[in-house]
């Protein structure tokens with residue numbers, strides 16, 4: 332019944348793009364509008380990991396204590412720039428409020444559900460559309476220097492087992508045998524076979540090509556500021572003098588989603604969590620699979636000819652500046668775990684904003700004010716992983732089909 336109906340998707344990141352793909356498959360006429368360039372938000376320079384086993388949210392007393400300890404350390408994995416920002420203060424309070432076993436479990440359930448088919452869905456999409464984006468399913472290593480942290484990571488195993496995503500423990504000797512690029516100072520690692528990786532900037536370029544071929548209209552450099560509405564229905568998305576009419580609308584604006592709060596009729600507790608990445612040619616002695624350097628929050632992703640180091644979390648509003656201390660910290664962190672690796676020939680230094688919710692779950696729900704406007708935002712540190720599940724779910728809801736996952740955990744009214 333929806334065939335030929337129009338949908339306008341606001342935001343051309345991975346969430347908007349994959350949602351467009353599934354809606355187009357179901358016969359919708361799709362337009363994507365982006366305020367900048369398609370694919371150049373957080374979806375551009377991230378680490379490219381599909382990690383459906385990252386079910387635990389950041390919310391934990393342990394992370395709270397670590398965060399407080401890091402406040403005055405300029406190269407710490409987490410930085411909160413001191414400033415008067417009531418929205419950030421409220422967000423931090425809500426984050427702390429969710430640091431309890433019950434809420435962590437609720438979050439883990441919701442995260443696991445939306446990510447459970449990520450690898451299969453990406454595999455199908457990439458093969459079906461011949462997307463050239465360095466797709467590989469080789470697993471990943473979570474490497475520890477501290478024996479205590481290494482063992483503690485294992486204690487979350489029971490919970491992970493419950494979700495069928497249990498990693499394998501490798502002591503130092505086994506780790507050095509499996510990954511000779513790793514240096515001697517490590518205590519051990521956990522190998523997760525449920526991890527795939529791809530090159531996200533290439534994924535976005537390829538999605539743009541495929542969507543355009545399929546007739547999806549992509550409009551760039553156009554910022555949507557609100558909706559023209561009739562009663563509880565939006566009739567058009569408004570961008571300056573331009574009006575884009577449609578039957579349904581999807582707000583997939585990532586970290587910028589709260590800027591549309593008034594139009595949506597709700598307060599989305601999403602903060603921009605700034606992260607950095609550095610991309611360069613793959614050096615000799617590079618690891619062969621993605622590695623998490625656990626104590627530092629830094630990740631290395633190797634592709635055929637390049638590597639990317641990424642990480643750090645900075646709550647500093649929409650501050651676009653590249654902080655050299657934090658970029659250098661990525662390189663130093665990796666060197667501390669690897670043997671004889673020399674990074675050279677940096678091609679790209681980048682920062683982007685993760686859309687961080689206070690409970691680690693995305694928001695996938697209808698606007699409380701406008702019945703035909705769906706929100707699909709707040710995918711935290713896992714938007715690439717959650718994109719196929721989210722896109723599929725939104726396309727099912729808009730098409731009136733039975734959803735493949737229960738959308739309840741992602742409702743707006745939980746805040």
Ligand SMILES: Cc1cc2nc3c(=O)[nH]c(=O)nc-3n(C[C@H](O)[C@H](O)[C@H](O)COP(=O)(O)OP(=O)(O)OC[C@H]3O[C@@H](n4cnc5c(N)ncnc54)[C@H](O)[C@@H]3O)c2cc1C
Pocket residue numbers: 341342343344345346347364365366367368369370371372373374375376377378379380381382553554555556583584585586587588604605606607608641642682683684685686708709710711712713714715716717
């Ligand atoms: C350093 C780093 C590493 C990461 N690594 C991983 C990883 O390995 N795996 C993983 O799963 N996730 C990772 N992430 C998280 C992931 O990148 C994000 O969760 C994901 O990209 C969010 O996608 P999105 O489409 O919601 O947002 P974005 O990609 O930011 O897209 C939102 C788009 O909306 C547009 N927009 C905003 N407002 C408007 C408006 N009013 N009108 C029109 N357009 C608008 C923006 O221009 C932008 O293009 C990482 C993030 C960072 C920063």
